[in-house]
Amino acid sequence: MRLNTTELDRLKTSLKQAGLKPTRQRENVLSILLSRRDHPTVEEVWQRSRTLSRGISLATVYNCLESFVESGLVKQVNYEREPTRYCPNLRPHAHFKDQETGRVYDIDLPNEVLIQLNSILPEGFRPEAIEISFHGRTKTQNS
Amino acid sequence: MRLNTTELDRLKTSLKQAGLKPTRQRENVLSILLSRRDHPTVEEVWQRSRTLSRGISLATVYNCLESFVESGLVKQVNYEREPTRYCPNLRPHAHFKDQETGRVYDIDLPNEVLIQLNSILPEGFRPEAIEISFHGRTKTQNS
DNA sequence: CTTGATATTTAGAATGATTCCAATTCTTGT
DNA sequence: ACAAGAATTGGAATCATTCTAAATATCAAG
Structure with a gap:
């Protein structure tokens, strides 16, 4: 799987608007989040990143999602003590x-x-x- | 600190009504929860149990609170990834x-x-x- | 009031999500 | 292209919680 140029530009723009540097990892994590509007955990996002040309480290998935939440790009969903889930529905x-x-x-x-x-x-x-x-x-x- | 007899009977009755065997540990945990209506964590309940004549093990505090939640005697409060809090406000x-x-x-x-x-x-x-x-x-x- | 069946308690080990760390690699403005 | 600051990384560390298996307590029945 690979992102086409227009899609990529859209992601870069979203990231910049949120005040985040558009790195490859952030673009990938954001596109994973947007491409299926379920509510994946960090682990699931990380698994899905395997289908991309280059993978992402687990720590980076944590970092990306944390910065997305801080900048208001995604929301966290917490259920009891289960792993945190993330959703791009704003x-x-x-x-x-x-x-x-x-x-x-x-x-x-x-x-x-x-x-x-x-x-x-x-x-x-x-x-x-x-x-x-x-x-x-x-x-x-x-x- | 020690529980007087009427107080103790009230606790025993609450526990029985909830379908729980009234053990010393459960009585203590319940009384701790009722005596201050803040929202203590397991750790905090455990700390407070130290002021009682005999202490309670941490695992038991977990067990007690879990059974209280199951039986509807208390509610859980979850905030983000912080330790779960418990409140007796039904x-x-x-x-x-x-x-x-x-x-x-x-x-x-x-x-x-x-x-x-x-x-x-x-x-x-x-x-x-x-x-x-x-x-x-x-x-x-x-x- | 003893006894047996069942439930609870316990200390410590194990788990699992998340955070931290320090070294490397990237991004960006100049 | 370069320097400065930011982001990424793998692995170790943290910490709330759960599990385990042995010891103890409760309760109903006799």
């Missing part, structure tokens, strides 16, 4: 984890819900982030 | 973590918010639990 959304399949779904958060959630905070509480995680079962028939 | 509530002090506050969840949150789930999604975590800063002047 719209406000919650997560729903099917406890049978382990699969994590994005749930869009309408603006009025966000407003209502902020309204339950006492005076003086200034939220910078909110994480909403459901877990349960789904009756859908997709994979 | 009303539906969110958590707010002050990123300057590290302190975690309970935020009551009104019923209408819960209903609205459930309404954003697509057909077929059956939630069994929801975890809502804010983090940010507070302007309050308490410790």
Whole structure:
């Protein structure tokens, strides 16, 4: 697998806009994240990087994802004590984890819900982030 | 520090109602959790157990808290990759973590918010639990 | 109140995700 | 092309948590 030039330019631009130097490793990690909108762990991203011409070290995958989160390019998803997952969906959304399949779904958060959630905070509480995680079962028939 | 008899009976009853055998260790861990309504980690509960007549092993603190969570006696609070915290507040509530002090506050969840949150789930999604975590800063002047 | 079956406790080893380290290699502005 | 600063790397280190197997405690039945 190899990235074509336009795709690559898009990635470079995204990285620069986020204030990050566009290195080969960051481009690869970002493209892996964008190419399948599931919620891979660091380990999974690292596995997928094997399909690229040159691999990436595990430490670098950690570094890349950390810098992406810091710069707001991706979000972390934490479930209990499991390995952290990463998702490039930047719209406000919650997560729903099917406890049978382990699969994590994005749930869009309408603006009025966000407003209502902020309204339950006492005076003086200034939220910078909110994480909403459901877990349960789904009756859908997709994979 | 020592538990008086009425207090002890209350703890035993709580444990039995939760379907757990009332052992000395469980009574102690539960009383530690109830006596200060902060959100201690396993390590902190273990430290506090030192003030009791006989200590408790770390593994047992893990075991006790795990059984409490399973039986619904306490809730877990997970923040990022930090050690899990435990709280005996069983009303539906969110958590707010002050990123300057590290302190975690309970935020009551009104019923209408819960209903609205459930309404954003697509057909077929059956939630069994929801975890809502804010983090940010507070302007309050308490410790 | 003893006994046996079962559950709990325990110390320490093992695990596994993540972070740290110090050396090498890259990126970028000049 | 060069220097300075940033990023990458493999491997070691960390640390919360889980596992293990032996010792101990609980409880129901007699």
